[in-house]
Structure formats: structure tokens, C-alpha cells
Amino acid sequence: MTDTSKHDERMAQMTVASVFPHYITKVEKKGRTQGELIQVIEWLTGYNEAQLQELLEKKVTFQEFFENCQLNPHAHLITGVICGYRVEEITNPLTQQVRYLDKLVDELAKGRKMEKILRTA
Template sequence: MKDTSHHDERIAKMIFASVYPHYITKVEKKGRTKEELHEVISWLTGYNEKDLERILQEKDTFEQFFNNCTLHPNAKQIKGVICGYRVEEITNPITRQARYLDKLVDELAKGRPMEKILRQN
């Protein structure tokens, strides 16, 4: 796998609040809701609505976002290609976790059933 250290650093320093509106737009454009997006974020990270509000207000980076969460134990079941990278092969933890979230948002936008997105099978 090619060196992605610059890419990893860029993702870690990215502000979650700058990407969040794009997640909402993506899922709403495909007929899903902000509430469903929050359910997906909560499943992956353990964050509740109050936590999410604070993260958005304080402009946490993705590094802070993922370092302060409790990742769901089934997150490792998230597999596939996102942004040209196979999720399960990404070695940097913050980048892999950010891509987990991207993959879940994609699945939500594509209309996948919530129980499949939340790996409840």
C-alpha cells in the first residue's frame, strides 16, 4: 500500500463540523433523514445528540472526534472500498475510523436497510 501519511494527517486535522453538513445533504438528497444519520453516528461512536451538538459547536477535529468516542465493537465488520481505499486495509486508526463513517453514510444514502448498516445480522 502506498504511503498516505500526508493524507492521514489531513483527515485527522479536518474539522468534523465542516464535513457534517455534507453528510446531511447526501442522505437527505436520497430520501433519508438527519435522524437516521444521527442513529448511524451514534451506533459507530456512542455519541448522543448532546455530544454531537458539543462536537459541532467546539469544532472538534476528526482526531478529537474519534479519540473521544467508544467505537462500536462491530465496526470492524465495515468492509469495502471508499474513496479508492479498501477500508479493512487502512492502517492509520483515525483514517480507518473516518472511512468507516464515510462508508456508513454511503450505505444510508444508497437505501440500505438500517439493520444491515448497523451490522445487526
């Protein structure tokens, strides 16, 4: 994958609060719930619902969001294509983490079973 510094910088400075409503719309349109979305975000980042809400209210950037999280040790098991990029081949760590989140939201919206999304046995 060819990384561009402009793309990576734009992603780093984007606020989670600006994208979160789109995540909710995407999953609810497909019959999933906001609670399931929060469960997926908690699995990936370690942020519980209250912490997530606080970060949304503070309008943290994706850079701040992922710098301060406890990324799940199984996050590397998230593979596949999202937005035209194979997530396991993304070289910029922050961009890869944002795409991990995008991929999990996509899997949730597509009706994948929660055990598969959360990479459990």
C-alpha cells in the first residue's frame, strides 16, 4: 500500500465525534445496535461506554483517541480490505488502527456474528 502523509495527517486530526454518528447510522441501518457498536469499540480500545462518551464530548482526534487507549492484543487478527486498503498492509500505525475500527464497524453492519468480530475462539 502506498501511504501518503496528507492522508495520514488528515486521519490523525479528524475527531472521533465527527465520525461516530456515521458509525451509529451504518450499524443501525443494518439492524445492529449502538450497544453492539460500543462493545466492539471497547474490545478494540479498552474504552468503556462512559469513557467513550467523555472522549466524544471532548472532541478528541483519532490520534489522541488511539494514543491513550489499550489496543486489544488480538487487533492484529483484523484483516481484509476496507476503503480500498488491506488493513494488515497499512504501514502507518495510526492509520492502521483507524482502519481496524472501520473494519470492525463494517463487519458489525454486515451482520457478522459478534464472536467473529471480537476474534474469540
